[in-house]
Amino acid sequence: MDKRDRLAEFRARVAQLHAGGGEAAAQKQAASGKLLARDRILTLLDEGSFHEYDLFVEHECRDFGMAEKRLAGDGVITGTGTILGFPVCIYAQDFTVAGGSLGLRHARKITKIMDHAMNLRVPLIGINDSGGARIQEGVNSLAGYGEIFYRNSMASGVIPQISVVLGPCAGGAVYSPALTDFVFVVDKISKMFITGPEVIKTVLNEEISMEDLGGARVTAEVSGNAHFFAESEQDCFEQIKRLVTFIPWNNAKKADPFPAKPPRFETPIEKIVPDTPREPFDVRDVVRAVCDDSDFVEIQEHFAANIVVGFARMNGNTVGIVGNQPAVLAGVLDVDAADKAARFIRFCDAFNIPLITLVDLPGYLPGVDQEHAGVIRHGAKILYAYSEATVPKITVILRKAYGGGYIAMCSRHLGADFVFAWPGAEIAVMGSEGAANIIFRREIAGAEDPEARRQEKIQEYSDKFANPYVAAASGHVDALIDPAETRRYLLHALEVSQQKKTVRPERKHGVPPF
Amino acid sequence: MTESTEPETLNINGVLYPTRLTRKYRERKPVTIRNPMEVRAVIPGEIVEILVEPGQPVERGDGVLVLEAMKMRNAVSAAAAGTVTKIHVEPGSLVAKGTLLVELE
Numbered sequence: 001m002d003k004r005d006r007l008a009e010f011r012a013r014v015a016q017l018h019a020g021g022g023e024a025a026a027q028k029q030a031a032s033g034k035l036l037a038r039d040r041i042l043t044l045l046d047e048g049s050f051h052e053y054d055l056f057v058e059h060e061c062r063d064f065g066m067a068e069k070r071l072a073g074d075g076v077i078t079g080t081g082t083i084l085g086f087p088v089c090i091y092a093q094d095f096t097v098a099g100g101s102l103g104l105r106h107a108r109k110i111t112k113i114m115d116h117a118m119n120l121r122v123p124l125i126g127i128n129d130s131g132g133a134r135i136q137e138g139v140n141s142l143a144g145y146g147e148i149f150y151r152n153s154m155a156s157g158v159i160p161q162i163s164v165v166l167g168p169c170a171g172g173a174v175y176s177p178a179l180t181d182f183v184f185v186v187d188k189i190s191k192m193f194i195t196g197p198e199v200i201k202t203v204l205n206e207e208i209s210m211e212d213l214g215g216a217r218v219t220a221e222v223s224g225n226a227h228f229f230a231e232s233e234q235d236c237f238e239q240i241k242r243l244v245t246f247i248p249w250n251n252a253k254k255a256d257p258f259p260a261k262p263p264r265f266e267t268p269i270e271k272i273v274p275d276t277p278r279e280p281f282d283v284r285d286v287v288r289a290v291c292d293d294s295d296f297v298e299i300q301e302h303f304a305a306n307i308v309v310g311f312a313r314m315n316g317n318t319v320g321i322v323g324n325q326p327a328v329l330a331g332v333l334d335v336d337a338a339d340k341a342a343r344f345i346r347f348c349d350a351f352n353i354p355l356i357t358l359v360d361l362p363g364y365l366p367g368v369d370q371e372h373a374g375v376i377r378h379g380a381k382i383l384y385a386y387s388e389a390t391v392p393k394i395t396v397i398l399r400k401a402y403g404g405g406y407i408a409m410c411s412r413h414l415g416a417d418f419v420f421a422w423p424g425a426e427i428a429v430m431g432s433e434g435a436a437n438i439i440f441r442r443e444i445a446g447a448e449d450p451e452a453r454r455q456e457k458i459q460e461y462s463d464k465f466a467n468p469y470v471a472a473a474s475g476h477v478d479a480l481i482d483p484a485e486t487r488r489y490l491l492h493a494l495e496v497s498q499q500k501k502t503v504r505p506e507r508k509h510g511v512p513p514f
Numbered sequence: 515m516t517e518s519t520e521p522e523t524l525n526i527n528g529v530l531y532p533t534r535l536t537r538k539y540r541e542r543k544p545v546t547i548r549n550p551m552e553v554r555a556v557i558p559g560e561i562v563e564i565l566v567e568p569g570q571p572v573e574r575g576d577g578v579l580v581l582e583a584m585k586m587r588n589a590v591s592a593a594a595a596g597t598v599t600k601i602h603v604e605p606g607s608l609v610a611k612g613t614l615l616v617e618l619e
Binding site for chain 1: 524526527528529530531532533534535536537538539542543544545557558583584610611
């Protein structure tokens with residue numbers, strides 16, 4: 001065979017492998033509204049940047065007629081590339097090849113690219129679209145999953161890990177996304193569950209559709225497994241590109257700075273928050289009023305919407321925002337909100353992203369269901385995460401900060417570097433109404449005009465405690481600031497905190513209330 | 515996503531806050547406190563054996579029947595001591611989760 005023939009043969013082999021599972025399978029993929037695995041990678045990455053490895057890898061299963069079966073790339077595409085110039089390691093499972101089923105070689109391709117990501121200290125992006133374990137390979141398939149989970153865990157807090165669920169991701173397979181930092185789902189395409197509708201029907205005699213069990217909307221809104229919800233794959237890739245600009249390549253770096261821009265939000269900040277502590281407002285408006293270009297990337301927008309978390313920039317540098325959301329469930333902390341915030345705080349701390357906390361909450365959500373769901377141990381996660389974090393921590397108390405909620409929301413007591421409060425802030429054990437009703441219960445009940453006495457007592461408590469001065473007098477608040485000065489104070493606090501260094505006692509790791 | 519447009523309020527420490535309730539909050543299931551004198555199916559399955567008779571005294575932890583579910587024979591036991599007053603199922607009965615199986619007194 002001369003050189004030219006060898007080149008021709010090589011090209012033919014590559015073309016065949018690039019065809020994946022073939023024309024019929026490709027059409028089926030298109031019919032279910034999904035892009036092909038290779039097209040997904042090429043759409044997400046910068047043009048011409050994708051470089052593929054392990055294209056010629058083959059499975060070595062000899063049982064159940066597998067010996068004769070050639071599976072292109074063993075059902076997964078792996079490589080490196082860039083997103084907006086940002087280097088990444090990436091893999092995409094190819095559903096057209098044996099349903100994207102995971103065998104040992106398939107898994108080893110994934111673990112190899114994961115090892116690359118760790119050695120190169122660049123983010124890992126995994127695109128999941130798989131029917132699950134390759135049953136013909138038996139325990140080897142399970143071994144493959146285990147090796148992936150181990151690497152996901154080892155990479156946690158070292159490199160950012162992004163999972164994109166673009167098809168089924170069921171059974172044990174879902175634990176890889178669950179271990180990663182950000183999970184993206186697309187409406188009507190993503191499906192995540194441990195046990196599928198058929199098993200549920202057989203074992204529990206309960207009927208549920210795949211969509212209602214683990215569809216994109218459910219994972220993004222109810223279970224909270226997903227962080228980003230998109231209407232289409234294209235929309236999903238745009239969201240990933242946007243997110244990537246806000247996070248660093250690895251935990252030894254800071255996110256790339258951008259040119260500083262003033263906020264574009266037009267409502268003056270002091271007009272956003274109503275005076276009366278019970279009136280709702282959208283805390284994201286406060287974020288937009290203070291951050292660069294009013295550009296805020298919200299994470300888990302639809303899950304536990306009573307707390308808002310996400311990334312923004314201040315003078316071009318990424319910051320993590322945590323804010324109570326009075327517009328939803330009055331902004332209370334509950335099981336889900338604590339869980340959501342704690343995970344986000346730990347991401348920011350791991351990746352050198354300063355935290356800004358915006359406080360306005362009436363406390364924890366009361367209820368038997370919350371108590372039984374473990375609001376104590378879940379609520380404790382937020383205390384742990386804030387206390388543990390050593391990145392700059394800046395807190396702004398916008399209005400009410402009551403009880404345990406005040407402590408939890410990055411108070412000075414949990415190690416905030418700077419705590420600012422607006423003049424309308426109420427830092428107290430609870431709201432004046434509730435407090436007066438408890439402290440003066442007998443006096444009110446015994447009064448000639450109980451309602452008048454009640455109002456009088458509410459006023460008395462309110463005059464004494466419903467303000468930021470008591471907390472400021474004790475130094476729990478560092479500065480009372482004019483709302484219009486919020487951005488200026490935040491920028492200054494971030495600037496002076498740049499070299500912050502916190503020394504922790506030596507330990508293997510803490511034992512947070514997971 | 516599935517936002518409600520109705521004006522809603524949430525009561526925290528006696529104060530009513532006008533706010534939007536989440537789908538998960540609105541659809542939360544009421545918590546029921548289990549009555550230890552009622553033996554119920556914790557999992558759907560088939561009753562394969564009944565170990566007690568009406569009028570028989572049982573101690574806490576005594577098996578009252580065997581429920582086959584998830585390919586396992588699960589012993590269902592009494593959560594409190596008492597006397598069996600009523601048996602609602604027989605061998606072969608297919609029961610849903612939460613079905614009342616045996617009553618004690």
